[in-house]
Amino acid sequence: MTPPPLQSVLPEGVHPFPHRHLLGIAELKPWEITWLLDQAEGWIEVNRGLRKRDDRLAGLTLINAFFENSTRTLLSFEIAGKRLGADVVNMTVAASSVKKGETLLDTALTLNAMHPDIIVIRHGESGAVQLIAEKVDCPVLNAGDGRHEHPTQALLDALTIRRRKGRIEGLTVAICGDILHSRVARSNFQLLGSLGAKVRAVAPPTLVGADVDRLGVDVYTDMDAGLDGADVVMMLRLQRERMSGAYVPSTREYFHFYGLTAARLAAAKPDVLVMHPGPMNRGVEIDTAVADDIARSAISEQVEMGVAVRMACLDVLTRRSRGVPGW
């Protein structure tokens, strides 16, 4: 059966983004994704300029509630909020001090009582962000929940690929490493698949994850076969904080079979793009020479695109409350 044609351009008369929250890629139509990427595109030059300021969120309060550690995502949301003129407050809670159930809901009600205009949440439990979103009066943006979703990461990855390759449809993208524990992989499988890329999950059998079959990707347990002819190779970190047992014999052996080296990358297309969401573990999933290869590595560009994507999302999600016409 031939698949239906890809509808990635906003159909006439359709609202570009009818959602109150951004909880995951799963809820987005292909044209909503493309439209968000177009919005983000507009912030790239602003961020490259001297005065990176637009006051459309002036007077609005953004709370970044991070129940799990983060460096780049938290900083990226903070910078994005400040560049849009919002008052940004960061709440970071060590995972160990947070309890599930009532405590989480109590925290949500506490945050809500302070009248934020938008809340960005990262949490170690899959589904926790949705739970909070149901209890608060403002839009909620998921900055990573357990192994479930990390939508702004997938959007920034897509923006990076689209700018470097000129398209997403038809590209072969190999996502390699600890798929089992990765929300980045899950959001990317859905986004890239929905925009017409051929997506591969490349991992040792212990780290593939039982749900990947449902996500429409081709599974490879042999790294060389998985990289063969790839346009984009996205490496993932071994997420030890989510592992309860030994999933790999040793990091040395893991690098031997699944580490990305220049020799191994030769199986991919000559103009392959190398990506990594960070934080990188050099010598574990990626060799330093590949990570720092400026011709092929887009890792710094991913960080740059992250700020633009988050500015776009903060702008879009607050349009209704700001009374922007049509929203």
Ligand code: ASP
């Ligand atoms: N920074 C990404 C995340 O929060 C990837 C990682 O932690 O390895 O999921």
